[in-house]
Amino acid sequence: MPASSNHQMVLALQVANGYGAQPGAWRQPGTDPSAYTDMDVFDRYAQAAERGKIQLIFLADTPALDVDLEREAPHHAIDPLVVLTSMSRATKRIGLVATSSTTLNEPFTIARQFKALDVASHGRAGWNAVPTSHPDAAANYGITLPSREQKYERAHEVIQIVQALWGSWGRDAWLRDVEQKRFADMSQIQPVNLQGRHVASAGPLAIPPSEQGQPVVFQAGGGGNGLEIAGRYANGVYANPFTIEEGRAHRNALRSAAERAGRNPDEVKLFAGFMPSIAASRRAALDRRQSLDESVDLNQRVRYLGSMLGLSLAPAQLDEPLTAQQKSSARANPGDPRAPHALELAREGWTLRDVLAHGVIDYHPVVPGTAAEVADHMQEWFEAGACDGFSLAIDVYADGIDAFVDEVIPLLQERGLFHDDYEGTTLRDHLGAPEQYGQDPRLS
Numbered sequence: 001m002p003a004s005s006n007h008q009m010v011l012a013l014q015v016a017n018g019y020g021a022q023p024g025a026w027r028q029p030g031t032d033p034s035a036y037t038d039m040d041v042f043d044r045y046a047q048a049a050e051r052g053k054i055q056l057i058f059l060a061d062t063p064a065l066d067v068d069l070e071r072e073a074p075h076h077a078i079d080p081l082v083v084l085t086s087m088s089r090a091t092k093r094i095g096l097v098a099t100s101s102t103t104l105n106e107p108f109t110i111a112r113q114f115k116a117l118d119v120a121s122h123g124r125a126g127w128n129a130v131p132t133s134h135p136d137a138a139a140n141y142g143i144t145l146p147s148r149e150q151k152y153e154r155a156h157e158v159i160q161i162v163q164a165l166w167g168s169w170g171r172d173a174w175l176r177d178v179e180q181k182r183f184a185d186m187s188q189i190q191p192v193n194l195q196g197r198h199v200a201s202a203g204p205l206a207i208p209p210s211e212q213g214q215p216v217v218f219q220a221g222g223g224g225n226g227l228e229i230a231g232r233y234a235n236g237v238y239a240n241p242f243t244i245e246e247g248r249a250h251r252n253a254l255r256s257a258a259e260r261a262g263r264n265p266d267e268v269k270l271f272a273g274f275m276p277s278i279a280a281s282r283r284a285a286l287d288r289r290q291s292l293d294e295s296v297d298l299n300q301r302v303r304y305l306g307s308m309l310g311l312s313l314a315p316a317q318l319d320e321p322l323t324a325q326q327k328s329s330a331r332a333n334p335g336d337p338r339a340p341h342a343l344e345l346a347r348e349g350w351t352l353r354d355v356l357a358h359g360v361i362d363y364h365p366v367v368p369g370t371a372a373e374v375a376d377h378m379q380e381w382f383e384a385g386a387c388d389g390f391s392l393a394i395d396v397y398a399d400g401i402d403a404f405v406d407e408v409i410p411l412l413q414e415r416g417l418f419h420d421d422y423e424g425t426t427l428r429d430h431l432g433a434p435e436q437y438g439q440d441p442r443l444s
Helices: 023-027 039-051 080-090 107-120 135-140 148-166 223-233 244-260 282-291 298-309 324-329 339-347 352-357 371-383 397-414 427-431
Strands: 010-014 056-059 095-101 125-130 174-177 182-184 216-220 236-239 269-278 366-369 389-392
Touching: 010 236, 010 269, 039 056, 039 080, 039 397, 056 080, 080 095, 080 107, 095 107, 095 216, 095 427, 107 125, 107 148, 125 148, 148 223, 216 223, 216 427, 223 244, 236 244, 244 269, 244 371, 269 282, 269 371, 269 397, 282 352, 282 366, 298 339, 298 352, 339 352, 366 371, 371 389, 371 397
Parallel strands: 010 056, 010 389, 056 095, 095 125, 125 216, 216 236, 236 269, 269 366, 269 389
Antiparallel strands: 174 182
16 A cells, blocks of 8 residues: 555654754754753744745653753753744744643643644644653652553543534634624534543633644554544554554554544554664764764663674673674564664674664664665655654754755655645645544544
């Protein structure tokens, strides 16, 4: 099955802490160490992404401190919606998507915040609707994490109530009739009065529709529960496949879930996580990544690499390749989808430090190399049907976003894989998502 009906990919740019996806990004030349709180810096990143016609910016979020700030910058933005609101004022077309937990937040709060961003950005907002699995985040809200079953049951309720609230202000309710002294037609602004087992809301929401009606729903996470959420409600899904086979299986399962829910599977786009490090050569890209590993315990990683390869590896071998005997004995750990790639690199003769710099233990596939090598990876995955596009985790934002926009995107456009300009003005336009206002009438 082709990856897209029009054979062009969609792209999301992950923007997290203001620095980059790699731990040492905050200390790199050209990076403002104060970018964590500087909205002007975030605005420049958004403008660069828009210059590249990237469809959307995505801010993940876990509302908890999960790093040692002595050595490492925070993983997430100070507040995703504040950052996106700033970006909305600095851009015109690019979509703006953030995570807000269905476990920790009430539906009225989510509905109000995201629809406000949607109208302020003229129809460019999206909500990544996911439950929370981090105990520290739950503790920050004064709760303990419910069971997985309860979390997903609540997620369904939250999404349905949020969408009902979004549609509670009728499309034509805002009259603004100065002569007749009628601000709005209250017959079209109605309560929703929804009560579930976990959440409820009376409504209505006092926010009119945006140019796209209401925000687009996204989802992240796998498993049967996640697929059901995505298949019923989402138009964009973030996934973490490490191989083409994994990506293709996830995408096919997602499309099947959408069909079971009575939707057109083409309405749901799978974004595969991807970490490019762009330089003039593979060697230069590996050196770049090594300079960003400052807070990583490489000794621990060498031992972990050994477990991936079925070998007992010691830190003393970090700057040496595998020996001939190790190469012949090495076997890819069948329980780790990243292991075959690690084995392939190790057998090519790279030092263990270089194998690690290739990103074999990172949370997305990594391509360190030239713009052409990055584009080749994206083309191979896309044309194999492993995804509908990519969620880009750039190593260092300060120069990496520009490198991707100026060097990789022109190659994708020349190959006919990426659009030359935005086809519309809203996030729904960018994704080819159908019009929707309120709950989806196709869903029971």
